[in-house]
Amino acid sequence: MLKRILLVDDEAAMLTALQRALRSSEYEVMVASSGQEALDILTVSEIQVVVSDVRMPEMTGDELMTQIKNLYPDVVGILLTGYAELNAVIRVLNNGAVFRFLEKPWEQAALIDCLQDAVVHWQERQQVNDQHTYLENHTHALLETDADNRTIYANQKACELLQLSGEIDGVAVTELLPMLRPEQLQYLCSGEARQLEVQDRANEQMLRVSVRELHSQRRMFSIEQLYEQDTLAIPELLSRQELLYQLDRLLRSSDIPVTAIYLDINGFRRFNDSLGYQQADQLLALVADKLLKGRPESACLGRMSGDEFALFLAGEFSMAQVCEQLERMLEPFSNLIDFAGRELHVAFRVGYAQSPDDGTDAGELLRNAQVSANTASRGGRRNVVRYQNQMNANDSEFVSLQSDLYRSLERDQLFVLYQPKVSMPDGRIAGAEALLRWEHGTKGIISPAVFIPMAEENGLIEPIGDWVLAATSAQKRIWEAQQLPDFVLSVNLSGRQLEDDGLLQRVSDLIQQNSLHASQIELEITETFLMQDISHSLELLRALKALGVRLAIDDFGTGYSSLNYLNQLPVDTLKIDRSFVMNLGINREAFELVKKIIHMSHDMGKQVVAEGVETREQLDILTDLKCDEIQGFFFSPPVSADNFRELLENQPLISLETSSQQDIWVPA
Ligand code: C2E
Ligand code: CA
Numbered sequence: 001m002l003k004r005i006l007l008v009d010d011e012a013a014m015l016t017a018l019q020r021a022l023r024s025s026e027y028e029v030m031v032a033s034s035g036q037e038a039l040d041i042l043t044v045s046e047i048q049v050v051v052s053d054v055r056m057p058e059m060t061g062d063e064l065m066t067q068i069k070n071l072y073p074d075v076v077g078i079l080l081t082g083y084a085e086l087n088a089v090i091r092v093l094n095n096g097a098v099f100r101f102l103e104k105p106w107e108q109a110a111l112i113d114c115l116q117d118a119v120v121h122w123q124e125r126q127q128v129n130d131q132h133t134y135l136e137n138h139t140h141a142l143l144e145t146d147a148d149n150r151t152i153y154a155n156q157k158a159c160e161l162l163q164l165s166g167e168i169d170g171v172a173v174t175e176l177l178p179m180l181r182p183e184q185l186q187y188l189c190s191g192e193a194r195q196l197e198v199q200d201r202a203n204e205q206m207l208r209v210s211v212r213e214l215h216s217q218r219r220m221f222s223i224e225q226l227y228e229q230d231t232l233a234i235p236e237l238l239s240r241q242e243l244l245y246q247l248d249r250l251l252r253s254s255d256i257p258v259t260a261i262y263l264d265i266n267g268f269r270r271f272n273d274s275l276g277y278q279q280a281d282q283l284l285a286l287v288a289d290k291l292l293k294g295r296p297e298s299a300c301l302g303r304m305s306g307d308e309f310a311l312f313l314a315g316e317f318s319m320a321q322v323c324e325q326l327e328r329m330l331e332p333f334s335n336l337i338d339f340a341g342r343e344l345h346v347a348f349r350v351g352y353a354q355s356p357d358d359g360t361d362a363g364e365l366l367r368n369a370q371v372s373a374n375t376a377s378r379g380g381r382r383n384v385v386r387y388q389n390q391m392n393a394n395d396s397e398f399v400s401l402q403s404d405l406y407r408s409l410e411r412d413q414l415f416v417l418y419q420p421k422v423s424m425p426d427g428r429i430a431g432a433e434a435l436l437r438w439e440h441g442t443k444g445i446i447s448p449a450v451f452i453p454m455a456e457e458n459g460l461i462e463p464i465g466d467w468v469l470a471a472t473s474a475q476k477r478i479w480e481a482q483q484l485p486d487f488v489l490s491v492n493l494s495g496r497q498l499e500d501d502g503l504l505q506r507v508s509d510l511i512q513q514n515s516l517h518a519s520q521i522e523l524e525i526t527e528t529f530l531m532q533d534i535s536h537s538l539e540l541l542r543a544l545k546a547l548g549v550r551l552a553i554d555d556f557g558t559g560y561s562s563l564n565y566l567n568q569l570p571v572d573t574l575k576i577d578r579s580f581v582m583n584l585g586i587n588r589e590a591f592e593l594v595k596k597i598i599h600m601s602h603d604m605g606k607q608v609v610a611e612g613v614e615t616r617e618q619l620d621i622l623t624d625l626k627c628d629e630i631q632g633f634f635f636s637p638p639v640s641a642d643n644f645r646e647l648l649e650n651q652p653l654i655s656l657e658t659s660s661q662q663d664i665w666v667p668a
């Protein structure tokens with residue numbers, strides 16, 4: 001088959017670039033410089049795929065695609081788009097006029113992949129069309145299977161006969177559809193789309209079969225055998241297709257609002273890496289099972305793709321009600337999960353959308369729920385997000401910030417501040433935590449709480465993390481050369497850096513190059529990361545420890561630590577999270593918890609640092625509890641390297657004889 005592609009763009013340079021990209025491909029390429037010209041070409045040439053720019057004068061790409069869909073429903077459309085036009089693109093994606101979109105600047109490989117998929121999509125459409133026409137043209141009984149025997153098409157006559165007599169032209173149902181029990185054929189004729197679980201007699205396996213109405217007037221049905229991996233072999237878990245179908249039906253059948261919820265497992269990539277695909281799939285099955293058991297009674301749950309699930313339920317819910325439902329459903333994940341001899345922590349990013357405000361058809365509603373789930377991760381703390389129309393606009397702002405971040409390194413916009421950790425009770429500086437800052441060209445200083453999650457998502461955390469390690473090691477060397485008092489320098493490591501195989505070597509090289517004492521370097525790793533997969537963490541921590549560096553657990557108390565594990569982890573320090581310190585002297589639980597953490601750590605021979613100490617009262621309580629080191633605004637905010645040097649030269653930061661009077665050290 002000749003594969004003919006039509007490229008549409010008003011900019012000649014873009015057309016040339018696209019043509020060049022496709023020169024050595026198997027496609028015959030035609031070009032048009034406007035929407036109208038493209039439509040003219042389509043009237044005379046058989047084209048399989050149209051690739052169009054969105055922004056064009058007169059007729060925009062999305063308008064063109066809508067026209068093409070009406071005139072030539074088989075032609076597959078791809079849009080090239082910048083983020084500014086994303087709203088228009090989402091609209092045409094949702095109404096099916098466009099198969100996919102590529103963001104500009106597109107990459108050669110992505111373009112070729114996308115075209116290949118588009119051609120396959122075109123072929124699939126042809127097959128379905130052929131089936132439709134074929135079935136429509138036959139008034140006598142007819143059953144057909146597709147090439148790989150996964151889908152069976154039946155016309156109405158066949159259904160009737162099968163149901164009546166159990167045979168067609170003398171051939172028994174059991175022979176034609178060995179996987180179906182005769183009574184299950186009722187589903188065929190009732191026109192209901194259903195999932196059935198049936199016994200495959202040939203190899204005694206359980207199969208899942210989906211019965212779908214292809215055309216309501218002519219009553220044609222398809223029976224599709226779903227492969228196991230489609231659904232993790234869990235009967236009640238719907239496939240993506242099925243979920244969309246069911247949701248659409250619900251939306252069409254009544255005016256009751258429908259809430260669609262999207263769940264995306266955090267950092268599943270990591271489980272794939274550490275468990276291998278087969279086990280990771282089993283983990284997904286376990287997750288699906290727990291979700292199914294905990295879901296609201298009336299909700300349908302499906303797997304949207306790899307590690308993404310979605311569910312929907314009829315009714316309008318407030319944010320609080322959605323959260324309440326979710327809390328119940330996700331309750332089993334608040335503890336570590338026993339899996340294949342490991343203990344894992346599975347967390348989700350969750351977003352939801354409600355009809356009719358956030359979308360009126362299944363595709364749109366789920367897409368918007370997905371968009372909000374993606375946003376949930378970016379904010380960091382917020383876990384459940386409802387779709388808002390301005391989300392796509394936020395997206396574009398987010399994207400521009402993201403592309404600025406790409407340049408932050410070469411533009412030299414990153415710098416590090418240092419915050420002292422003061423040892424108690426002598427008031428000397430025992431350590432410093434390096435805290436990264438980004439001085440954006442126009443937006444001023446951006447908090448790491450904003451850009452670190454972003455960098456983790458797009459992979460920039462690796463070069464940025466490397467830069468922090470290099471910059472702080474070099475600074476430490478300078479301080480050592482100046483013969484300032486010794487202290488331990490702590491650097492934060494993100495989960496993604498820790499998964500990078502080259503990390504150990506780089507840390508070890510930096511220590512060598514700067515002739516540092518490894519024991520003067522501490523790496524801070526968050527508790528949430530460590531507790532995700534404890535046996536994996538153990539391996540990693542042991543390898544880091546072998547370099548001689550110190551290790552600290554950051555944000556301690558916020559994660560899912562089972563205290564039993566703490567003993568096994570080769571860490572030197574626990575950092576009590578600021579949220580507990582904040583409540584010292586305010587509520588009793590915080591006090592008891594902090595007390596317990598400190599005692600327990602000391603029993604295990606570990607040091608304790610309290611973060612975010614702001615008041616004298618907090619300091620006094622912590623000193624009473626024998627907390628080893630204090631970090632927080634009470635002594636000093638994070639300061640520049642020069643100011644930190646001054647702090648080093650002016651120790652101790654507080655004189656303890658007068659500690660009950662107010663002699664707070666005020667930063668220069
Ligand atoms: P973190 O590791 O928990 O760092 C402690 C945060 O608490 C810092 O926020 C610090 O400025 C702030 N802080 C310290 N004392 C007080 C206090 O008394 N009161 C209050 N309200 N805040 C206090 P910062 O610098 O905004 O950093 C936020 C987070 O960004 C850090 O949390 C860390 O997770 C991440 N981060 C910062 N630098 C790096 C880095 O170089 N690499 C990585 N991977 N993450 C970093
Ligand atoms: Ca930290």
Ligand code: CA
Nearest residue numbers: 554555575611
């Ligand atoms: Ca912390």
